[in-house]
Amino acid sequence: GQQVMQIPQYQHVQEGEDFTTYCNSSTTLSNIQWYKQRPGGHPVFLIQLVKSGEVKKQKRLTFQFGEAKKNSSLHITATQTTDVGTYFCAGRGVQTTDSWGKLQFGAGTQVVVTP
Amino acid sequence: ETGVTQTPRHLVMGMTNKKSLKCEQHLGHNAMYWYKQSAKKPLELMFVYSLEERVENNSVPSRFSPECPNSSHLFLHLHTLQPEDSALYLCASSPGTDTQYFGPGTRLTVL
Numbered sequence: 001g002q003q004v005m006q007i008p009q010y011q012h013v014q015e016g017e018d019f020t021t022y023c024n025s026s027t028t029l030s031n032i033q034w035y036k037q038r039p040g041g042h043p044v045f046l047i048q049l050v051k052s053g054e055v056k057k058q059k060r061l062t063f064q065f066g067e068a069k070k071n072s073s074l075h076i077t078a079t080q081t082t083d084v085g086t087y088f089c090a091g092r093g094v095q096t097t098d099s100w101g102k103l104q105f106g107a108g109t110q111v112v113v114t115p
Numbered sequence: 116e117t118g119v120t121q122t123p124r125h126l127v128m129g130m131t132n133k134k135s136l137k138c139e140q141h142l143g144h145n146a147m148y149w150y151k152q153s154a155k156k157p158l159e160l161m162f163v164y165s166l167e168e169r170v171e172n173n174s175v176p177s178r179f180s181p182e183c184p185n186s187s188h189l190f191l192h193l194h195t196l197q198p199e200d201s202a203l204y205l206c207a208s209s210p211g212t213d214t215q216y217f218g219p220g221t222r223l224t225v226l
Contacts, residue, residue, distance in 0.1 A: 004157075031213055042205060042217045043158070088158070092213055103213060105158040 004091050006106035013079045013113050021109040023072040023089035030094045032065055032072045037108070038085040069094075079113050086110045118142045119218035121206050127224045128196065136191040136221045138206030147189040148215065149181060150205040158205070164189060196225045 003026045013019050023032065031050045035043040047056055049065035049072060056063045060083075062075040072091075076083055086108040093104070119140045128134050140147060149161040163171035164183040178200075180192040189206055201224045207215040 033213060033215075035215070035217075042219050043215070045214050045216065048212075048214060090158075090213075090215070103160065103215070105160075107155070107157045 004089060004104045004106040006087075006089060006109050008109055009107065011109055011111045013083075013111060015079055015081060015113055015115050017079055018075065018077045019079060019111075020073055020075045021087055021111075023074075023091070023106055025070045025091050025093070025104075027093045028069050029091040030069075032069075032089055032091045033103070034063060034072075034074055035088045035090065036085050037088065041085075043088055079111075081113050081115060084111055084113045119206060119208055119216050121204075121218040121221050123221060124219060125222045125224075127226065128193070129226050130196060130198070132196075133192070133194040135193065136204055136206075136223075138189040138191075138218055140187055140189075140206075140208040140216070140218075142208055142210070142216060144208035144210045144216070145186055146209045146211060147183060147186070148207040148209070149179075149189065149191050150207060150217075152203040152205055152220070162191075193223075196223075198225050201225045 005024045007022050011019055033048045034046040036046055037043045047063050052069050053067045054065040060077045064073045088105050088108045090103045090105045122137045146165045148163050151159045160173050161175045162181045167183045178195050182190040203220045203222050205220045206218040209215055
């Protein structure tokens with residue numbers, strides 16, 4: 001079955017540095033989403049990518065969907081302490097016939113930022 | 116971020132108790148979901164309701180029983196739970212797309 005893997009599981013970043021987290025699927029995805037969960041909070045939707053090779057930016061965050069639509073990345077520049085949290089990707093496989101709720105979440109990348 | 120509310124926020128129950136979790140969405144969405152979030156594991160989708168009809172049940176034990184009386188409310192009835200059921204239970208809604216709007220969750224501890 002479809003699996004969504006995220007690497008790294010844990011990212012320790014110095015404030016001001018850049019980092020990238022990756023999301024890889026065993027099957028082709030129709031779309032991919034990214035969520036952020038602050039410590040003690042709940043996942044909050046960040047963005048959705050649909051097109052092959054799509055790149056979207058939100059201030060210091062850059063999201064990319066791979067050409068084969070099997071992987072995605074989130075790149076954060078000039079990390080700030082407000083970036084702390086766990087970043088999840090979620091993908092829906094193109095083979096799925098059920099149109100509801102077949103999202104597969106990755107295990108997340110936990111980001112710790114040191115001043 | 117008050118579009119999806121959940122009560123209670125924290126719950127401690129014994130294995131013989133019966134309790135219910137409540138979720139309410141104020142976004143006019145037509146789909147609602149229950150997820151389980153355990154430490155170090157991916158979010159696990161439990162149930163999906165679309166227009167008050169259950170459209171997905173991901174092999175969830177029968178000790179979890181969902182109820183969706185209308186498109187704005189979702190319940191999760193709990194009975195004879197096990198300690199390994201302790202987790203954060205998240206409700207979400209969506210407008211028919213894949214975007215999930217999560218509630219704050221109920222932190223459940225089963226003793």
